[in-house]
Amino acid sequence: MRFENKGVIVTGATGGLGRETSFHFAAEGASVAVTDLDINLATRVADEIKEKGGRAHPFELDVTDARRTAEVMAAAAEVMGSLDIAFCNAGIREIMPAQELAVDEWRQVIEVNVTGVFITAQAIAKHLIAKGKAGAIVNTASALGVMAANSRCAYTTSKHAVVGMTKALAMDLAPHDIRVNAVGPGVIRTPLTERYFQNPEMHEKIKKIHAMGRAGHPPEIAKAVLYLASDEASFCTGTHLVVDGGWTAGKQM
Numbered sequence: 292m293r294f295e296n297k298g299v300i301v302t303g304a305t306g307g308l309g310r311e312t313s314f315h316f317a318a319e320g321a322s323v324a325v326t327d328l329d330i331n332l333a334t335r336v337a338d339e340i341k342e343k344g345g346r347a348h349p350f351e352l353d354v355t356d357a358r359r360t361a362e363v364m365a366a367a368a369e370v371m372g373s374l375d376i377a378f379c380n381a382g383i384r385e386i387m388p389a390q391e392l393a394v395d396e397w398r399q400v401i402e403v404n405v406t407g408v409f410i411t412a413q414a415i416a417k418h419l420i421a422k423g424k425a426g427a428i429v430n431t432a433s434a435l436g437v438m439a440a441n442s443r444c445a446y447t448t449s450k451h452a453v454v455g456m457t458k459a460l461a462m463d464l465a466p467h468d469i470r471v472n473a474v475g476p477g478v479i480r481t482p483l484t485e486r487y488f489q490n491p492e493m494h495e496k497i498k499k500i501h502a503m504g505r506a507g508h509p510p511e512i513a514k515a516v517l518y519l520a521s522d523e524a525s526f527c528t529g530t531h532l533v534v535d536g537g538w539t540a541g542k543q544m
């Protein structure tokens with residue numbers, strides 16, 4: 292049980308990766324603040340964790356709202372008894388050629404994926420520093436944090452920013468014993484990507500872009516997140532752990 296007596300806040304915790312990772316944290320002893328836009332969905336995930344014998348507390352949270360984020364951090368720390376780890380995971384993406392992308396949609400993707408991660412990371416950093424406690428932050432970047440894909444200009448930009456932000460936060464927070472890392476998933480089957488899997492042609496394409504010939508599964512990302520958040524990664528900070536079945540390793544000739 293790597294997370295006994297630890298409190299973890301997860302954003303986007305009712306989506307595919309956030310939900311799975313919340314279950315994994317709870318199964319290893321953590322108390323989990325399950326946060327997302329919809330309190331009913333967050334409550335359902337927290338209830339499922341509790342039914343399995345875990346500890347979880349639902350919160351309604353829009354990661355672009357800095358004031359609400361500070362409130363939720365304080366309330367989560369209070370109810371869990373300790374708040375040590377943040378999984379800054381909420382994210383959205385567009386599918387639209389750059390030349391047709393509305394500036395408002397660009398702004399929305401950047402606001403959630405970049406500013407939202409910054410707000411969450413800064414809020415837990417302030418909390419940990421005020422308490423004089425060590426901690427860990429894991430941000431969700433992407434394989435598209437190190438390369439681009441067509442029709443995903445804002446998303447690709449936002450994930451490259453998350454990789455850079457992870458390094459910058461690591462620099463500022465290392466003196467406070469707070470490690471900051473990112474996980475970079477390939478294509479993982481979740482509500483975000485489900486439409487790829489509904490289309491047989493697209494499904495084949497998705498398999499082929501990964502050297503391993505398949506998409507990933509949420510537990511394969513959750514395990515990487517738990518590693519980065521745990522003491523096993525005690526000398527890792529500022530890294531981006533790409534977990535992508537070889538998507539970014541190269542192309543077939």
Ligand SMILES: NC(=O)c1ccc[n+]([C@@H]2O[C@H](COP(=O)([O-])OP(=O)(O)OC[C@H]3O[C@@H](n4cnc5c(N)ncnc54)[C@H](O)[C@@H]3O)[C@@H](O)[C@H]2O)c1
Pocket residue numbers: 302303304305306307308309326327328329352353354355380381382383384403407431432433434475476477478479480481482483484
């Ligand atoms: N699934 C993949 O293939 C994949 C690949 C690389 C990176 N990612 C990243 O992983 C993260 C999770 O993705 P997922 O696949 O679980 O997607 P998902 O759509 O299943 O879950 C995303 C969650 O984020 C929440 N969210 C959206 N805007 C929010 C906001 N303003 N405030 C709070 N919560 C908000 C949604 O309600 C949703 O529950 C995202 O950052 C995504 O970019 C996913």
